[in-house]
Amino acid sequence: MLAQLVVSGIAQGALYALVALAMTVVYRATTVINFGQGDFVMAGAFAVYVLVVLAGAPFVVSAVLALALLFGIGWAIYAGLIRPIVAGPHLALAMMAVAVGYALRGVARVVWGREVLPFPRVLPQGSFTVGPVILSASDLVVAGGVIVAVAVLGLVFYATPLGKTAQAIFQSERGAALIGINVAAFQGAMWGVAAAMGALGGILIAPITLLYPDLAASILIRGFAAMTLGGFGSFPGAAIGGVMLGVSELLVGAYVSSTLIDITAYLVIIGVLLIRPSGLFGRPIAVRV
Amino acid sequence: MRISRTLFAATLAAAVVAPAAAQDRTGVTETTIKIGVPAPLTGPNASFGAAAYGIQAYYNYVNEKGGVHGRKIELILADHACNEAKGVAVAKKLISQDQVFLINGGICSGVALAMRPVIEEAGVPWVVSTAVNQKISAPLAKNIFHASQTSEAAGHGLARFVLSKEGTRKIGVIAHTNEWSRGYRDPMVAYLKDKGLSPAIEVTLERGQSDATAQVLRLKEAGLDFVVAILYEPEIVVFLRDAHKLGLNVPKLGSLGADYVNTEKRLGSREPMQGFYQIFQYKDLIDGPGMKNARAIIEPRLPPGEKLTDFSFYGPGSAVAIVHVLDKIGRDLTREKFIAEMEQLKDFDTGMIAGKLSYSPTNHQGATQLYTVGYDDTGKIVVFEAWGKKAQL
Numbered sequence: 125m126l127a128q129l130v131v132s133g134i135a136q137g138a139l140y141a142l143v144a145l146a147m148t149v150v151y152r153a154t155t156v157i158n159f160g161q162g163d164f165v166m167a168g169a170f171a172v173y174v175l176v177v178l179a180g181a182p183f184v185v186s187a188v189l190a191l192a193l194l195f196g197i198g199w200a201i202y203a204g205l206i207r208p209i210v211a212g213p214h215l216a217l218a219m220m221a222v223a224v225g226y227a228l229r230g231v232a233r234v235v236w237g238r239e240v241l242p243f244p245r246v247l248p249q250g251s252f253t254v255g256p257v258i259l260s261a262s263d264l265v266v267a268g269g270v271i272v273a274v275a276v277l278g279l280v281f282y283a284t285p286l287g288k289t290a291q292a293i294f295q296s297e298r299g300a301a302l303i304g305i306n307v308a309a310f311q312g313a314m315w316g317v318a319a320a321m322g323a324l325g326g327i328l329i330a331p332i333t334l335l336y337p338d339l340a341a342s343i344l345i346r347g348f349a350a351m352t353l354g355g356f357g358s359f360p361g362a363a364i365g366g367v368m369l370g371v372s373e374l375l376v377g378a379y380v381s382s383t384l385i386d387i388t389a390y391l392v393i394i395g396v397l398l399i400r401p402s403g404l405f406g407r408p409i410a411v412r413v
Numbered sequence: 414m415r416i417s418r419t420l421f422a423a424t425l426a427a428a429v430v431a432p433a434a435a436q437d438r439t440g441v442t443e444t445t446i447k448i449g450v451p452a453p454l455t456g457p458n459a460s461f462g463a464a465a466y467g468i469q470a471y472y473n474y475v476n477e478k479g480g481v482h483g484r485k486i487e488l489i490l491a492d493h494a495c496n497e498a499k500g501v502a503v504a505k506k507l508i509s510q511d512q513v514f515l516i517n518g519g520i521c522s523g524v525a526l527a528m529r530p531v532i533e534e535a536g537v538p539w540v541v542s543t544a545v546n547q548k549i550s551a552p553l554a555k556n557i558f559h560a561s562q563t564s565e566a567a568g569h570g571l572a573r574f575v576l577s578k579e580g581t582r583k584i585g586v587i588a589h590t591n592e593w594s595r596g597y598r599d600p601m602v603a604y605l606k607d608k609g610l611s612p613a614i615e616v617t618l619e620r621g622q623s624d625a626t627a628q629v630l631r632l633k634e635a636g637l638d639f640v641v642a643i644l645y646e647p648e649i650v651v652f653l654r655d656a657h658k659l660g661l662n663v664p665k666l667g668s669l670g671a672d673y674v675n676t677e678k679r680l681g682s683r684e685p686m687q688g689f690y691q692i693f694q695y696k697d698l699i700d701g702p703g704m705k706n707a708r709a710i711i712e713p714r715l716p717p718g719e720k721l722t723d724f725s726f727y728g729p730g731s732a733v734a735i736v737h738v739l740d741k742i743g744r745d746l747t748r749e750k751f752i753a754e755m756e757q758l759k760d761f762d763t764g765m766i767a768g769k770l771s772y773s774p775t776n777h778q779g780a781t782q783l784y785t786v787g788y789d790d791t792g793k794i795v796v797f798e799a800w801g802k803k804a805q806l
Contacts (some may be wrong), residue, residue, distance in 0.1 A: 125630050128659070139623070156717065190548055213452050237459040240646050242679045249682070251658050285509035331625040332654075334679055341471030342621035370624075382616040383590060 127257050129374040135263035137370020138270040139329050144342075144349025144354065144362035145273055146321035152281065152290050152357050153314030156206070156217045160225025162344030164322025166337060167228050168194050169243065169330035170236070171323060176244045182244050184379035187327055191320045198319025202312040210311075225344075232337035266328045273321065274363045281359060290314070294357070342386075349389035354395050355406020365404065420421060437469040437536070437748040438512025446480075446739065446746065448472070449507035450518040450542075451528065456494035460646070461520045463719070464543040464728030465490055470519060470714035471729035471736075481739045484746075489513060493524050500524035504531045515540065515751065517735055518728065522546035522564070533557060538751050542731035545669060546596040550777050556748075558755050560763075560770060561777045562694050564593075567669055570598030570692050570783035571641055574666055576608060577799035583613040587628055587652060588643035590617050597668045597690040611665055618648050625655040633661045640664070650679045657685035663751045666785070667691040672723040673786050673794065683788075688786035693796060694801045696806060698786065699723055701796075703806045707765045730766035734779075737761060757777030777781045 128246055150158040171193050175186035192194055241267055248261035257276055281287035293307055297402040301307050326340070333339050350369050354361025369392055377385040384391075440447035446608065451464030472486040479551055479760055480486060489511050493500040500521070507513045508531070515538040519525040525544035532539045533554040540558045541549055547565035550557050562570070575581055584605065588594040598615075614635040616628040628651070632640055642652055642665055649671045656665065662748040665688060667676075673691045677683060698705025706724070712721045719725075738754045758779065761770040768782020784804050787798040 128630060129627060132624065136624045136626075179738050199684065225481070233455060233459070237455050240460060240675075240679065242681055258659055329623070332651075335652055338648065343623075374624070374627045377616075378630055382618070382628050384629070385617075385622065386619040 125378065127255070129378050130371055131257045132263070133371030133374040134367050135260075135267055135370070136374065137350070137367035138267045139325065139332075139343065139366070140346040140350045140369050141268075141270050141363040141366025142273060142321065142325040144319040144366050145270075145339045145359060146325065147347055147351050148316045148357060149277065149314055149321065151269060151351075152294055153291055154202075154206070154210070154213070154217075154311050155294065156221060157348070157351075157356075158221045158315075158318060159218055159262035159320065159344065159348070160221040160223075160228065160346060161203075161263055161322055162340035163225035163228040163327060164194060164198065164319045165325040165343060166338040167197065167326070168323025169326030169335055169339065170232055171245075172327055173241065173243060173330070173335055176246075183244065187246075188324075189328070190323045194319040194323035194348065195316035197316075198322075199275055199312045199316040201319070202315035203308075206315065207311070229341075231336050236335075239336065240312060240334040241336045246330065248326065252274045261330065263360060266332075269324065269328055270363060270366075273324070275347075277359045278284060326361060346389045349392045351403075352393050353403055355403030358403070358405035361403055361405030429801055438514075439512050439537075439748065441746050443636065444484055446484045447488045447489065447511065447513045448735075449473070449491055449511060449513035449516045451491045451500060451503045451507065451516065451524075452518050452520045453495035453524075454490065454492040456496065458495035458521060458786060461495070461543065461724060461727075461780045462492075462723035463722050464520050465518060466715055466719050466765060467711050467725040467727065467729040468542060468732045469716070470711045470725075471732040473714045474710045475732075475736050478681075480724070481736055482744050482746075487762050495519070495521040495524055497524050497527040497601065500528045501531055504528040508532070508535045508537050513537065514748065515735070516744075517731055518542050519544040519549060520728070522549065522596055523591065525549045526592065529554070529557065536748070538748055538755070540731050540755070542728040545683065546592060547600070547778065548596070553775065553777055556752055557777060558772060559765065560734050560780060561727065562669075562780045562783050563778050564596030565600040566712060566778070566781045567692055567694075567783060568602075569604045571597065571643075571666055572601045572604035572608075572669060574690065574692065574785045574797070574800060575639045575641060576605075576610075577802075578639065578664065582610065583635065583637045583639075584610065585632045585635055585637040585640045586612045586615040587618055587625075587632065587640060588615070589620060589645065592716045593645075594643045594668075595671070599639065612641075618652060620645060622648065624804060625650055625652045626659065628652070629655045629659045629661050632656075637663050639666065641666050641668075643668040644670070646676070646679070649676055653685040653689060657687075661689065661771075665689045665771075669694055670725075676706075686788065690785050690797070693766060693784040693786040694767055694780075695723075695726055695784075698794065698796060699726060701806070704765065726765050730763035733763040733765065734758065734761055734770055 147158050147161050169192050171190035172186050175181045247265050251258050251260040297307050350366035351362050354365030372387045373385045376388050450465050452462050453459050454462040476485045491503040493503045517540045519541035520543040522544040536556050538556050541559050545564040547563040550559040616631050617774045618625050623752050677686050742750045756772050756774045759771045766780050770779035789795045796804045
């Protein structure tokens with residue numbers, strides 16, 4: 125049972141990691157925690173649903189279009205709603221992110237509020253046994269997707285000039301602007317990337333959870349918990365935090381009580397903030413005041 | 414002397430008020446009867462709003478036929494989004510602002526429970542259509558009637574079906590932890606206790622969870638004969654998917670709260686449905702001959718874009734009973750007469766709800782019959798009376 129729980133927990137945690145990674149992208153670019161990220165996941169999933177089911181487009185084309193669409197939405201949200209208040213307090217930025225998320229959810233509810241839709245079966249079906257563990261093909265796809273996402277983000281942010289740009293903006297937007305970096309464009313692009321990652325998450329999550337406007341509500345808090353556990357701003361931390369949270373939930377559910385699964389994320393947040401506020405891989409940072 | 418005066422005043426007041434109270438015609442005009450239907454028309458549980466549109470379709474049908482004794486039904490759909498606070502506000506609005514004659518509906522048990530004190534105090538007749546929690550209509554309130562099977566009846570129905578499979582001793586339960594779920598679970602456990610049994614294991618799967626590995630493995634390890642799943646639509650899919658994946662190959666029985674056919678559509682495959690049954694509240698499958706008339710009434714009168722689902726019929730049965738009672742009363746319609754006539758309703762066939770509705774002054778929970786739906790050995794979805802025994806519909 126233990127091996128199965130760990131493996132299934134990794135697959136589940138990969139979903140949380142994907143949300144945490146996207147939140148980390150925004151955080152590293154703008155120091156804002158995007159509490160609307162869960163709704164980017166939902167919006168991305170619905171975008172694919174509309175393109176595949178209603179417009180009849182091939183899945184791969186739909187997925188690419190959905191990623192592009194969400195990239196645009198993310199950028200537009202930054203340009204129209206975040207940028208004008210970016211000099212304000214963090215609380216206002218966080219509240220704007222929450223409001224944007226709820227607005228996206230509200231739009232989805234207007235159209236699909238009365239439906240729990242089956243998502244197109246885009247992930248490979250079937251499962252196979254490895255020793256005592258049963259693995260589904262979709263688990264492997266999700267976990268693989270997260271590994272690729274971590275690798276790409278790690279490469280971009282740690283081994284390219286783009287990463288240095290991000291670091292410069294993260295440390296001082298004004299300083300970055302003084303040396304010629306187009307801060308607004310960069311931050312807009314990062315919001316776009318995060319939204320596109322949300323779409324990727326939606327494509328991977330919706331086949332498992334079904335498709336409805338509130339599908340990502342519980343994923344968001346788990347993504348945030350993963351980010352907290354891994355350390356704010358750390359990509360490996362977000363990924364490992366997500367996986368650890370996924371495994372913890374299942375172990376707690378199996379060996380302690382299934383009632384606690386739902387609050388594991390909150391317990392993690394409380395524990396980390398009390399014991400190690402910077403998380404496993406984060407570094408203490410000075411926050412703009 | 415002072416006491417005598419007080420008594421006199423009280424008697425006088427009662428004498429003045431009593432006749433008015435005895436002839437409460439609020440919401441009734443020469444040409445209309447105003448009926449309020451509180452329902453979740455928006456929000457995450459808006460799919461249950463289909464029951465309200467079914468009610469609306471039935472009243473439209475009645476109006477097309479000329480109404481009841483020359484009065485058309487004026488319906489007010491009121492959205493509470495399955496939210497308790499909104500539900501209370503909606504109940505107050507229907508009673509005080511809209512001044513409805515009666516309330517028909519009650520979808521989402523938690524909301525209906527929150528609405529009960531308001532409606533009970535106002536004395537407005539309330540025929541509950543869909544919310545199942547037995548505490549909505551018990552302890553008995555003079556003006557509240559349940560026209561759908563309560564969760565107590567459903568809980569007993571769950572236990573009866575499980576025990577009808579010979580040799581069933583070890584029963585597991587997977588459920589949400591909310592009031593809706595407890596409404597099924599507690600009567601089921603009480604029924605099992607009467608038979609000398611109790612659940613071997615109980616696990617929870619909360620709303621929004623997308624993985625049931627831990628729960629399924631615990632159920633599997635317990636070596637069960639049967640699993641009862643008291644879960645809403647998205648979570649029943651998660652549970653069945655993981656049960657199939659992890660080889661929990663024992664019969665499973667679901668509560669009301671999900672649509673059997675839609676569950677299969679959402680799973681995208683029939684395989685996880687093998688061995689899964691669900692208790693069933695209608696006379697027949699919605700595409701079966703027993704529901705042909707009901708379908709002919711409801712389907713063409715649904716709002717544009719509204720699809721016919723199981724839930725479309727989870728409401729209009731109560732409207733059928735209401736119209737029958739209104740018809741019986743005649744033109745001289747009062748709330749008191751409505752309540753009295755509801756209490757006289759016996760063995761009434763709604764043409765939709767399984768079994769027949771019967772009320773009395775001491776019993777306002779009129780629907781008790783439940784069936785079970787599932788695949789038979791030939792791979793066809795059928796309605797069962799008990800394990801392996803098809804219902805004679």
